[in-house]
Amino acid sequence: AQKVTQAQTEISVVEKEDVTLDCVYETRDTTYYLFWYKQPPSGELVFLIRRNSFDEQNEISGRYSWNFQKSTSSFNFTITASQVVDSAVYFCALSEALKSGAGSYQLTFGKGTKLSVIP
């Protein structure tokens, strides 16, 4: 069965520091999709990025970057020059193609990493 592990429960950094959030996944599928979501204190879940298993190209979006390594089953998320507004819980999630083929893209979430950015 699929599984997502976010080993870091809580991280605190000082503003402007870089921080990396780890995500390790398990799946038997060869085709799958990985996601990161942000949950700020207000509670909503905000979609950040989707990655397909067949596309290992790393991605950068402003201060955010993602490092996908199939060989280690990891999909890590780095925030450069962190800001107080980055304080949130970040979730990594997995959707398997096997289920997707049946028209279901249900997400399996990790437990989340709570990031606190201190001014």
Added chain:
Amino acid sequence: DSGVTQTPKHLITATGQRVTLRCSPRSGDLSVYWYQQSLDQGLQFLIQYYNGEERAKGNILERFSAQQFPDLHSELNLSSLELGDSALYFCASSVGSGSRSSYEQYFGPGTRLTVT
């Protein structure tokens, strides 16, 4: 704003009662997913509907049920409520199938249910 709406935002009710949570997906999205977020279980998939039909079931209790209506809005019904049902219930929508963007789910603001 994701475009997904959920009502009510907060709900406080007593054990044994029944409640209905409502979700309206983004315009054009055919798929609706329900998730439960609790402190002990984290975020868990409950059920999915696609264009009015149930498509997949996750860790959904028998006391819970859902449906998707012809206008594509969805309702999650929770009955015989227990203290342990207190959680944040999210609805998410996606295009559904047939396109790459269908893999992305956009979440509503959630309904916080408190059972006393």
